[in-house]
Amino acid sequence: MDYLKNGIIAGVLWGLIAMGVNSITGIHPFEYGILHNLITFTTGGAIFGIVAGGLLTFIHNRLPFKTSFSKSVLLTTCLWMILNMGGLLLSSDNPMRYHVEVPTTIQGFALAVLMGVIMGAMLQLRQKIICC
Amino acid sequence: MDQSIRKEGSLVNTLLLALLTGTVFFAIVVIAYGMDSVIPGVHDAFHDFRHAIGIPCH
Numbered sequence: 001m002d003y004l005k006n007g008i009i010a011g012v013l014w015g016l017i018a019m020g021v022n023s024i025t026g027i028h029p030f031e032y033g034i035l036h037n038l039i040t041f042t043t044g045g046a047i048f049g050i051v052a053g054g055l056l057t058f059i060h061n062r063l064p065f066k067t068s069f070s071k072s073v074l075l076t077t078c079l080w081m082i083l084n085m086g087g088l089l090l091s092s093d094n095p096m097r098y099h100v101e102v103p104t105t106i107q108g109f110a111l112a113v114l115m116g117v118i119m120g121a122m123l124q125l126r127q128k129i130i131c132c
Numbered sequence: 133m134d135q136s137i138r139k140e141g142s143l144v145n146t147l148l149l150a151l152l153t154g155t156v157f158f159a160i161v162v163i164a165y166g167m168d169s170v171i172p173g174v175h176d177a178f179h180d181f182r183h184a185i186g187i188p189c190h
Binding site: 004015018019021022027028030031032036037040041044047048050051054055057058080083084086087088090091097098099100101104105106107108109111112 | 149150152153156157159160161163164165177178179180181183184185186187188189
C-alpha cells in the first residue's frame, strides 16, 4: 500500500510539473484555461500514479534493478511506452483522429522518466526516514 | 487462528489493489485515447494533458 500512496502523491506532483514544463517549452500551446488544466493535469497525474504504484506493489520483486529508484523509472517509462504504442496503433487505424507529433512525444518520454524519478526519490526518502 | 485471519486480510488487500489498479488502468486508456463513447466529453476535457504527455491525438 506504501507504493500506492507514494504513486498518488508523486502523480499529482508530476501532473503539476508536466503543466509547468509544457508552459515553459510551449511545445503544445494550451487550449484551455489554467483552472481547467490544473484539474485535468492533477487528475491525470494521480491516475497515472495509482497505476504505477499499484503495478510496483505487484511486480517490484520481478523487476531487474535493485533499487526502488531504478525500478520506478523503468516502470513509468514502460507504462508510458505501452500507452504510446497503443496510440501508434490507433494512429495507423485512424490517422485523422490520432497522429504522432515528434516534439510532444519527446517531451512525453522525458516526463515519463521524470515521473519515475519523483516516485523513486520519494520512496528512497521514505526508506531513509524509516531507517534512521 | 490469528495467522489465518492475517493471511485472509492480506489476500483481500491484494485483490482490492489488483481491482483498483486494473480499473484505473482502464481509466488511463479512456483518458489517453479520448474515448468519448465510454465517458462523454473526456476527449476534450483531457486534450491539453494528452498532448503534454505525448500521447498521439488530434
